[in-house]
Amino acid sequence: MQDLFALLQFGSDGWGDEIAAGAWLTLRLALATLPFGLAVGFLVALARNSNRGWLVALGSLFATVFRGLPELLTLFIIYYGGQILLQKAVSLFVDTYVEVSSFVAGLVALGLVFAGYASEVFLGAFRGIGRGQYEASHALGLRPFATLRLVIVPQLLRLALPGLANLWLVLLKDTSLVSVIALNDLLRETAVAVGATKEPFFFYLIACLIYLAMSIVSSFGIGGIERWSERGHVGAR
Amino acid sequence: MNLDLLARYGPRMLEGLMITVELVAISVALGALLAVPVALARLSKARILRALSFGYVYLFRGTPLLAQLFLVYYGSGQFRDALESVGLWWLFRDPFYCALLTFTLNTGAYQAEILRGAIRSVARGQSEAAAALGLRPFPTFVKVIMPQAMIVALRPLGNEIVLMIKGSAVAAVVTVHDLMGVTRLAYSRSFDISAYLWAAVLYLILVEALRRVWNGLERRLTRHLSLRPTKEASDHLVPDAEDAIS
Numbered sequence: 001m002q003d004l005f006a007l008l009q010f011g012s013d014g015w016g017d018e019i020a021a022g023a024w025l026t027l028r029l030a031l032a033t034l035p036f037g038l039a040v041g042f043l044v045a046l047a048r049n050s051n052r053g054w055l056v057a058l059g060s061l062f063a064t065v066f067r068g069l070p071e072l073l074t075l076f077i078i079y080y081g082g083q084i085l086l087q088k089a090v091s092l093f094v095d096t097y098v099e100v101s102s103f104v105a106g107l108v109a110l111g112l113v114f115a116g117y118a119s120e121v122f123l124g125a126f127r128g129i130g131r132g133q134y135e136a137s138h139a140l141g142l143r144p145f146a147t148l149r150l151v152i153v154p155q156l157l158r159l160a161l162p163g164l165a166n167l168w169l170v171l172l173k174d175t176s177l178v179s180v181i182a183l184n185d186l187l188r189e190t191a192v193a194v195g196a197t198k199e200p201f202f203f204y205l206i207a208c209l210i211y212l213a214m215s216i217v218s219s220f221g222i223g224g225i226e227r228w229s230e231r232g233h234v235g236a237r
Numbered sequence: 238m239n240l241d242l243l244a245r246y247g248p249r250m251l252e253g254l255m256i257t258v259e260l261v262a263i264s265v266a267l268g269a270l271l272a273v274p275v276a277l278a279r280l281s282k283a284r285i286l287r288a289l290s291f292g293y294v295y296l297f298r299g300t301p302l303l304a305q306l307f308l309v310y311y312g313s314g315q316f317r318d319a320l321e322s323v324g325l326w327w328l329f330r331d332p333f334y335c336a337l338l339t340f341t342l343n344t345g346a347y348q349a350e351i352l353r354g355a356i357r358s359v360a361r362g363q364s365e366a367a368a369a370l371g372l373r374p375f376p377t378f379v380k381v382i383m384p385q386a387m388i389v390a391l392r393p394l395g396n397e398i399v400l401m402i403k404g405s406a407v408a409a410v411v412t413v414h415d416l417m418g419v420t421r422l423a424y425s426r427s428f429d430i431s432a433y434l435w436a437a438v439l440y441l442i443l444v445e446a447l448r449r450v451w452n453g454l455e456r457r458l459t460r461h462l463s464l465r466p467t468k469e470a471s472d473h474l475v476p477d478a479e480d481a482i483s
Binding site: 064065068069070071072073076077080081084169173174175176177179180187190191194198199200201204205207208211212215216 | 295296299300301302303304305307308311312313314315316399402403404405406407409410417420421424430433434436437440441444445
């Protein structure tokens with residue numbers, strides 16, 4: 001047992017620093033995906049909530065596709081497909097070889113999946129806001145964008161937060177898939193350590209526990225944010 | 238669209254689809270069997286049962302499915318001698334069985350949480366009334382609590398199956414020839430991205446088909462609640478009848 005933990009040392013003897021670097025990349029990827037996914041998800045929800053038929057259809061199609069596809073498949077399609085598309089686009093102008101970074105491919109793929117689910121959450125939150133809010137804003141002479149920014153979004157956030165918090169936890173776990181497209185995240189660094197030490201059970205268990213720790217820390221953070229968003233709201237019960 | 242690719246790999250992709258369906262169907266069914274005792278343990282009065290079931294559920298819901306699969310598939314190799322001596326090595330040697338075991342444990346944890354929420358949503362008066370009628374705890378659970386809880390659990394269970402269909406794609410990483418595995422093979426041999434697009438279509442059809450079947454099932458099982466429900470009646474029968482019906 002002592003020997004096993006010696007393998008977790010930092011520095012050239014142990015794998016602690018490699019695994020920590022992987023965990024840091026996992027965290028960075030999740031944090032970078034979050035704003036992208038939220039923004040796209042919000043736009044899709046706006047589209048699905050609009051009164052133009054084609055926008056609603058387009059938004060629904062987006063949500064259906066990215067909620068229905070396996071995340072791994074989305075990742076491959078973005079990674080390999082993006083590569084082909086980018087190469088074609090670039091070769092129209094210059095004759096060089098370009099490569100899609102697996103970080104960007106991971107970010108886009110996970111972001112689109114996040115957006116598909118987030119649009120559903122936002123849509124539910126939109127439905128939770130009474131018509132009176134829009135009518136009152138209109139009566140006060142607020143323009144549509146100002147209504148959205150000053151009246152709707154602050155209330156929307158409170159309603160959407162529990163759903164979004166769940167999606168964050170899902171996102172954190174889904175980042176493990178990028179290890180398959182050769183991005184050195186927590187799981188891949190662990191796999192490298194396993195390859196060298198032949199201690200798969202110990203290292204994968206450590207990796208699982210690190211993911212678990214990230215989830216637990218996130219849950220505390222989410223609790224804090226939820227209390228903050230509820231500060232002006234006197235709920236039932 | 239490359240028809241040559243489809244001619245060569247189409248039948249194998251359909252076989253892969255069947256493996257995916259098999260993998261999901263068996264693990265969801267076994268997970269459901271596992272979920273009932275775990276959910277009961279989560280709700281039990283004994284602290285040790287609560288702690289154990291909480292640990293299990295938290296561990297499997299808080300970590301990625303892929304990491305769990307690696308833990309089972311690669312991790313078990315380390316215990317080969319021990320597993321051979323108890324005659325379980327055949328199970329851990331085969332990637333399909335490893336995926337099946339991992340998915341069962343994973344979906345069992347999720348389904349236990351769904352079930353726990355659903356059981357808790359059944360009003361207390363139901364079990365009190367059953368006790369007043371002289372029903373023992375077991376018949377009360379099977380005949381009074383579960384039928385009502387299942388109606389509440391139906392929709393989240395459907396979502397869980399969809400998540401499992403999508404999640405099962407990671408089995409391809411440990412060389413299971415499910416739909417994703419066959420597709421990766423087709424891509425690595427042909428470098429034709431349309432292989433992935435065909436797989437996408439098949440997955441979407443599978444998920445959509447399940448959703449339709451599930452909606453039909455739900456309509457059928459809740460038909461006694463949706464036939465011109467008076468506000469009062471539906472309020473009493475299921476706590477969130479709206480959710481269960483729509």
